[in-house]
Amino acid sequence: MEDCQIMLQQKISDKDYMYPGHVACPGCGAAIAMRFALKALGEKTMMVIPACCWGVIAGPYPQTSLKVPILHTAFATAGATASGLRAALDMKEDTETTVVAWAGDGGTFDIGIQALSGAVERNEDFIYVCYDNEAYMNTGVQRSSATPFGSRTTTTPGKDWKRSRKKNITEILAAHRIPYAATASIAFPEDMIQKFNVAKQLKGGTRFLHVFASCPTGWRIPTEISVKIARLAVQTNVFPLYEIKNGIDYRLNYKGDRPVTDYLKVQGRFKHLTDDDIKQIQDMVDEDWELLRRKMENNLVT
Amino acid sequence: MERMKKQNGTEDIPLFISRSNITTEINKTGSWRFARPKYDEKTSPCSAACPAGEDIARIQMLANQESFKEAVHTILIENPFPAVCGRVCFHPCETACNRTGFDEPIAIRCLERFLGDFAIQESMKLPPEKLPENGKSVCIVGAGPAGLAAGYFLTRLGYSCHIFEASSEPGGILRWGIPEYRLPVKILAREIERIKDFGVKINCNVPMSQNFLKETKSRYDAFFIACGYSRSMQMNIPGDQAASDGLEFLRHMRREEITPLTGTAAVVGGGNTAVDIARSLVRLGLNPIIVYRRRKQDMPAFKHEVEMARKEGVKILELFAPIQIEKTGGACFLTLQQMKISGAETSGGRAVVVPDGRVTQLRRVDHVFTAIGAEPTEPWQFPPEQGPETLHLGHCTFAHRDRPLMFGGDLTNPIKSVTDAIASGKQAAMALDAFFKKGWDANADRLAPYRVGSGPALSMESYLKGEHTSRNRHIVSYEEINTDYFSTAARVLSASLAVDESVHSFLETEETYTFDQAVEETYRCFKCGICDSCNNCRIFCPEVAVVFKDSRRVIDLNYCKGCGICVVECPRNAMALEMEI
Incomplete structure (x- = not known):
């Protein structure tokens, strides 16, 4: 399981569907996420991007940073637009092209959840990707319901740091009983690309991928440790890597064994936390991990 | 635009959507950068600890890629005795290995033995790169590891070499002082044969005396005394x-x-x-x-x-x-x-x-x-302690009398080991060459650019190229390895005779790695400080700014924003980040 990082190089396609010169911040995890995703998805892909960082990274008019078509759309409408795009392609009898909704955590957890839930309940045939950088980074680091407990943002500043837990979006999506829901991290390219491959193959229903994408700007971390932080999130079980098929078949891809403090202490957004706060976060992570472990053990599918 | 009614009753509706028509490539985001990543290969601690200065991390990498011939060449350029050293070297490289901080050191000696035996099996010759013949000849006293190494390296540098040996066969302590179960004679003979084929002349059964030196003085441009401690x-x-x-007992055996x-x-x-x-x-x-x-x-x-x-x-x-x-x-x-x-x-x-x-x-x-120890047999074999134009170089002593006179091997080495003897032969060869080319005064400094790490080991490879070692001398520490890219794995053990078997014969107690064992063990190596083309720098670059140019990775500074992810994600510290302001 832990070996999935080693020798990754041989298995990763060298082909890129992204141009340089995009305007993501230095060290942007979301930019890395797109590179990996497209390595698996390939040329026959259409992107639907609502308002989010990627709305900007994809290029101001008349530029584009991707070698595949992108449909820019309104904040709340990724799920709906992707449904429509799929319907249009179906009418044109194009079943080969993969429709991908590519939204941030704001557009998924908060503003777009209605359209998303609606589309998912209809089991629309597209891949929905939430690249999660845990706040509204594009507009200046406002908290979202993906912002973790303990984090400071510009709307949870100073001693008013966020005291509610991060919404568990993957479980919400799994509860719709879609064919495939999984988490992935930019620090585990092979695992992530493999999951995009699985999602691409499972045509006919909604596939949801929750991708952890670090944000040096919003998290107050040095740019060079952007991938390292994403890896630490997995190694500390803050962001476990797992897959759920049909909403019930759980599979865990990595078992972390490091304390959360290794993850928290290197980030500016958490630097105010006391030992007691960190203890509380550790307890939450342990509780979530235990819950996940039990779901795995009680798998209805064998 | 006119609406077109199709036969099936649907209509094509014009879409008034703005469409991009250029790419972001016109944005030269490299102008945002204030730190610049670069490929910066460094020195592995094993290499720096090896008296012969073998480029061990690269040898491991080549073996890992199953390019055994290239791996053998990389050893031979620094040490003509891999099959011998793979058996008898006390492997200071393994003591220095960064992997010790993780689980267990790499079995470097076992791989060297495997490659040494591979070279013998494949009847590989010594790498042919030689400097042009310079017409000078050197007399070498003693055909032990130091004398043979000096002959080999001097020949490579364009000298003609004669080795004189008192006993009936070359090899010195390797031939007469190490038992068969540690070093079979036939292995030694093959490696010496290779040196002869390279052009080194060895004359055995020539009793050595001060007189001999006096008589032959006029015939040679320099002397290398390495007759070891035989009494x-x-x-x-x-x-x-x-x-x-x-x-004497071992000699009889x-x-x-x-x-x-x-x-x-x-x-x-x-x-x-x-x-x-x-x-x-x-x-x-x-x-x-x-x-x-x-x-x-x-x-x-x-x-x-x-x-x-x-x-x-x-x-x-x-x-x-x-x-x-x-x-x-x-x-x-x-x-x-x-x-x-x-x-x-x-x-x-x-x-x-x-x-x-x-x-x-x-x-x-x-x-x-x-x-309880040994010593030189005759007083003339002792190197001079001091005097005008006497230089102690770490592995050998250089005395400039009417002819350059060098002492090496056990006579001068603080650590009396085979690999140190080989190191003294190399050092003597390079010092002598530096002397003939640049004169006495330049000698001490002339070799500094070819040091491996902080020395005293020297790199013949860079000396031959006549350039400073391309690699940064910085020795990679364990803390500089990104251990996230490695998992613990037990050291691959070579097969060995059971004790109750080994005590009844002079067969080798340890066996050479098999092909699979050799490759498996190289997977454990961190390959500290050298690029093994793992491609992490390219994979993780958010800017798609690591590109291939003439099949080498280069950083496209037009777009690199200097985030530094490539440097941190390099598993082995083969990159560096430099401030630009």
Whole structure:
């Protein structure tokens, strides 16, 4: 399981569907996420991007940073637009092209959840990707319901740091009983690309991928440790890597064994936390991990 | 736009959506950057610790890619004896290995042995790169590892070399002082053969004397004296003529001229020779005991050898020194003085011992062997301590008299090992070449650019290229390795004879790695400081700014924003981030 990082190089396609010169911040995890995703998805892909960082990274008019078509759309409408795009392609009898909704955590957890839930309940045939950088980074680091407990943002500043837990979006999506829901991290390219491959193959229903994408700007971390932080999130079980098929078949891809403090202490957004706060976060992570472990053990599918 | 009615009743509706028509490539985001990543290969600690300065991390990488021939060439350019060193080197490289901080050091010696044997099997020649012949000839005294190495390296640098050897065959201590179960003669012979094929002339059965040097002086432009320590030191105690000379015993064994012995034997000494004698005696069916005046942990013999000897049934009596031998009938009565520790040579170093009052022990054995050290046979073999135009270079001594006179091997090496002897041959060759090209005064500094890490090991490869080592001298530390990219794995052990088998024969106790074992072990290597094309820099670059140019990775500075992810994600510290402002 832990070996999935080693020798990754041989298995990763060298082909890129992204141009340089995009305007993501230095060290942007979301930019890395797109590179990996497209390595698996390939040329026959259409992107639907609502308002989010990627709305900007994809290029101001008349530029584009991707070698595949992108449909820019309104904040709340990724799920709906992707449904429509799929319907249009179906009418044109194009079943080969993969429709991908590519939204941030704001557009998924908060503003777009209605359209998303609606589309998912209809089991629309597209891949929905939430690249999660845990706040509204594009507009200046406002908290979202993906912002973790303990984090400071510009709307949870100073001693008013966020005291509610991060919404568990993957479980919400799994509860719709879609064919495939999984988490992935930019620090585990092979695992992530493999999951995009699985999602691409499972045509006919909604596939949801929750991708952890670090944000040096919003998290107050040095740019060079952007991938390292994403890896630490997995190694500390803050962001476990797992897959759920049909909403019930759980599979865990990595078992972390490091304390959360290794993850928290290197980030500016958490630097105010006391030992007691960190203890509380550790307890939450342990509780979530235990819950996940039990779901795995009680798998209805064998 | 006119609406078109299709036959099926649907209509094409014009879409008033703005469409992009150029890419983001026109944004030269490199202008945002204030730090610049670069490929910056560094020195691995194993390489820096290797007296011969072998580029070990690269050798591991090449072997990992199953490019065994290239791996062998990379060794041979720095050391013509991989099959020998892969057997008898005390592998300071493994002691320095960064992997120790993670689980266990890489079995570097085992891989070297595998590659050495591979080269023999494949009848590989020495790499042909040579400087043009310069018309100068060098006389080398002694065909031991130092003399042979000097001959090899000088030939590579364009000199014509004659090696003179007093005994009947070349190899020195390798031929006459190491038992068959550690180094088979045929392996040694093949590696020496390769050196001869390279153009080094070896004349055996030429007794060495000061006279010989005087007579031949006019015929050579320089001399390299490396005749080793071939005379055993004497105990100088009453009755010591009853003891046999240990080195002589090993020489007889190598000639297969051994008279059958039985019973018990005491071997006096704590070095490799003492252990070699004791383990050989076990194989002849004797019960040997090693008598050493310091503690077991102070024995200069290699730890592994001591451990093997112990497993084979050799007893070790520590803190006892012989003061008298009485020969009565067939037996020797050894009077042993108990010693006690009075201090340490250096902090944490060997114990200094003194007699502990009058406590003695009388021990009856059938044979006594001495192995308390050796020395040069004649005074002219000693290198000059000081004087005008005398330079101590670490592995060898350079005395400029009417002709350049160099001393190497055991005569000058602080650590008397085979690999150090090879290092002295290399150092002498390079120093001599520097002398002939740039004169005496330039000598000390001339070699500095070719050091591996902080020295004293030198790189022949960079000397031949005539350029400074391309690699940064910085020695990669364990903390600089991104261990997230490695998982713990047990060291691959080579097969070895079971003890009850090994004690009955002079067959090699350890076997050479198989192909699969060799490759498996190289996966464990961090390959500190060198690029093994893992592609992490390219994979993780958010800017798609690591590109291939002439099949090499380069950073496209038009777009690189200087985030530094490539540098942090490099598993082996082969990159660096430089500030631009």
